[in-house]
Amino acid sequence: MKLKIKAIVLYPKDKSKSKRIIPFDVSKVNVITGESHKGKSALIHIIDYCLGSESCSIPVGIIRDTTQWFGLHLISETTELVVLRKEPGTKFSTSEMIMIEQAEPIDIDALMSASRFQTNRDAVVNRFNQLSGLSTERFDLENLKNQFGGAASFRDTSAFQFLPQHIVANPYALFYKADTHEHQQKLKTIFPLLVGAISNEVLSLERELKELDISLKTYQLELNTKNRAVQSWLGNLQSLFLRSVQLGLVKDIPLELNSYTVEQYLFQLSQIVEDFNENPIPAYQSGATVREVEYLENLDAQERDLVNEVAIRKIRLSKLQSLNMSSVQYRQTLESQRRRLEPVSWFNKKLHSNICPFCESVNDNAKKQLETLDEYSKNLEVISRSVNTNDVNLNKEVADVKSEIRDYEFKINKVRDVLREFYTKSKEENERRRTVESLYKFIGRLEEALANVGSTTVDSSIQKSIDKLYQQVSDTNRKLDLIRKSHNKETVLRRISNLMSQYIVMLDIDRPNDPVELDIANLTLKISSTSSNRADYLWEVGSGANWMGYHLSAFFALHEHFLSLENNFVPSFLVIDQPSQVYFPKDVPTISDDIVTFQDFAEKSEDLTQTRKIFSAASACAKRTNFNLQIIIVEHAPEITWQGVENIHMVEEWSGSRALIPIEWIQE
Numbered sequence: 001m002k003l004k005i006k007a008i009v010l011y012p013k014d015k016s017k018s019k020r021i022i023p024f025d026v027s028k029v030n031v032i033t034g035e036s037h038k039g040k041s042a043l044i045h046i047i048d049y050c051l052g053s054e055s056c057s058i059p060v061g062i063i064r065d066t067t068q069w070f071g072l073h074l075i076s077e078t079t080e081l082v083v084l085r086k087e088p089g090t091k092f093s094t095s096e097m098i099m100i101e102q103a104e105p106i107d108i109d110a111l112m113s114a115s116r117f118q119t120n121r122d123a124v125v126n127r128f129n130q131l132s133g134l135s136t137e138r139f140d141l142e143n144l145k146n147q148f149g150g151a152a153s154f155r156d157t158s159a160f161q162f163l164p165q166h167i168v169a170n171p172y173a174l175f176y177k178a179d180t181h182e183h184q185q186k187l188k189t190i191f192p193l194l195v196g197a198i199s200n201e202v203l204s205l206e207r208e209l210k211e212l213d214i215s216l217k218t219y220q221l222e223l224n225t226k227n228r229a230v231q232s233w234l235g236n237l238q239s240l241f242l243r244s245v246q247l248g249l250v251k252d253i254p255l256e257l258n259s260y261t262v263e264q265y266l267f268q269l270s271q272i273v274e275d276f277n278e279n280p281i282p283a284y285q286s287g288a289t290v291r292e293v294e295y296l297e298n299l300d301a302q303e304r305d306l307v308n309e310v311a312i313r314k315i316r317l318s319k320l321q322s323l324n325m326s327s328v329q330y331r332q333t334l335e336s337q338r339r340r341l342e343p344v345s346w347f348n349k350k351l352h353s354n355i356c357p358f359c360e361s362v363n364d365n366a367k368k369q370l371e372t373l374d375e376y377s378k379n380l381e382v383i384s385r386s387v388n389t390n391d392v393n394l395n396k397e398v399a400d401v402k403s404e405i406r407d408y409e410f411k412i413n414k415v416r417d418v419l420r421e422f423y424t425k426s427k428e429e430n431e432r433r434r435t436v437e438s439l440y441k442f443i444g445r446l447e448e449a450l451a452n453v454g455s456t457t458v459d460s461s462i463q464k465s466i467d468k469l470y471q472q473v474s475d476t477n478r479k480l481d482l483i484r485k486s487h488n489k490e491t492v493l494r495r496i497s498n499l500m501s502q503y504i505v506m507l508d509i510d511r512p513n514d515p516v517e518l519d520i521a522n523l524t525l526k527i528s529s530t531s532s533n534r535a536d537y538l539w540e541v542g543s544g545a546n547w548m549g550y551h552l553s554a555f556f557a558l559h560e561h562f563l564s565l566e567n568n569f570v571p572s573f574l575v576i577d578q579p580s581q582v583y584f585p586k587d588v589p590t591i592s593d594d595i596v597t598f599q600d601f602a603e604k605s606e607d608l609t610q611t612r613k614i615f616s617a618a619s620a621c622a623k624r625t626n627f628n629l630q631i632i633i634v635e636h637a638p639e640i641t642w643q644g645v646e647n648i649h650m651v652e653e654w655s656g657s658r659a660l661i662p663i664e665w666i667q668e
Helices: 041-052 062-067 121-132 153-159 181-194 202-234 236-244 264-278 288-339 342-350 366-388 397-433 438-458 460-486 489-504 545-563 598-602 606-624
Strands: 003-012 020-023 029-034 066-075 080-086 096-102 117-121 514-520 523-529 533-537 573-577 630-633 648-656
Touching: 003 080, 003 121, 003 573, 020 648, 029 606, 041 066, 041 080, 041 573, 096 121, 117 121, 121 153, 153 181, 153 545, 153 648, 202 460, 236 264, 236 397, 236 438, 264 438, 288 397, 438 460, 460 514, 489 514, 489 545, 489 606, 514 545, 514 598, 523 545, 545 606, 606 630
Parallel strands: 029 630, 029 648, 573 630
Antiparallel strands: 003 020, 003 066, 066 080, 080 096, 096 117, 514 523, 523 533
16 A cells, blocks of 8 residues: 655644644655654654544643644555644544545645545545555454454554554564554454455455355255255155055055155155046045055054164163263272372382391392282273273264164154054044045045145255355355465465565674564564574563564565555555664764764764664665655664665754744744
8 A cells, every 4th residue: 555654744723823844755764863852752643643543642741732733744556645633632532634635746835724624533544444455344254243353444554554662672562552452353363464365355255155155054944944844744645645545546556655755745646636636536446455454564564663773772872871881980990999009109119128127037028019019000000091092982872872762763653643643544434434525525635735735845946046056155165265375374474584584684683593483373573593493482582672673674574575465455654763762872972073974973882883774774675665665763863873874864853942843832
């Protein structure tokens, strides 16, 4: 995301005073140096506030007492923007903002009636989200209440834009605002997206996959519901078919009726209705009574088989439960014996002779007995370990057998329902003697039953929809796999580590040759030793100079990596607040007649040489990124520190009466 700072603009509360403009070079390393208490450290908070931070962290006092509006003049890829945010007064923050955006350059001095561009924080952040190209897709599609799993925001990238004083050499926090749990969790979530380990397309496909999964589950639920409804009709259909046999309406009774499905019964019964409608007074089918008896015998045999299956599983269940209990008791017995023999080993070690401690007679029987018991104790230990290691938990097998028994019991009840229906109808039939009237009544009941079953039968379109969704899921997963292979997180992290190593050698770091890796899970760095297998976290390496050096190396490397990506979501500027604090305050030599060059200056202090490396590394970063990264450094160190270092732009020196807030704003 191309977003650079052309100027910081402050508008005074006193309308008679002139606005304060601090201009920057968008293609160089900008440096503001000066004394303490001049407002240098407030710059990060002013920039962050104007870019839509939730709270105002600009220091209270002179800065907020005299400033009405804090503003930024920005350039993006295709437009220029002026963003102003009102000083919140006694409030924690304010949402009142002004945003001007246009394709032509904006002349700050020519701005008139800016109030007509009034807006609010949410609108400004939303516009920056659009400029960044961040996706609106959530990361956590399962738990919509997860506040850390929402879509990435432009605001989340502030972790990479600022290195304030309390972070730049902090051993426990690598990123801005990542010293709070909330920001840590969100940063961990979006990190893979920002470094290119995943892409917007991945998030979109994952959301599409989630929607396909929901649709698939909906169709599967509908299919299963209909299947269960259809299967619940099986017993009724069997009874109706048997009744049809009783009434002599079935021409050819299949031999394998017991294995008939719902669809097969429906076909047979529909054929009966169709035949009856063609011939309202059908002939009684010859042999129907014999086939009826055969069918009943098959049902009886089926019931006996099912009862036998239940009996077999009942025996198996009893044995499994007994074996499970025996295994537990055996382990308990072994453990009891092991505890009883624990003192033997200790006593055997303490007994060094065969002389009785009481009568002083020589006898080795006690020693032999102890050795025997000790050997038995060791064998028992081996057996106990073997039992604990190889023990098979039979709970799953017990549960499976119980489930099988329930299934068979359900089938038995279904068969018995059919038999019960048959014998009940047989009694009624003996009374009615198969009259024509009973045929019409039965056909009417049969037609009604077929209509009811038809309303619950599975529509083939449901299965077709499921098959289509499965294919879409497969295609989407294939796309995701291809993208993930080209956006491999390990490859990305190795590249960032390689870039860090190139900056580390430019800075004052004790272990310049030890590999460094970015640990996303812990939001820190890990430094591996070349002489051992040990890997140290940032807080373990010691020395403020090391911590500062690793911070700068990580941020320079990250921004170089961001700018190499096809889709860079992070603004292309970095503000660093007083990185030389690990060397200062110290007695800084003053420039005199005999100190006119940096070499003369550095002879007075080794720390000055190390401080110069900060500016050299920043200059190298600007050059390596083809000056697409804007770096702003606020410092205590004097200008002679970076004398001769290319790509450095001295913005202002705040000393004496010069500061962030003009002296005339303060004077009455």
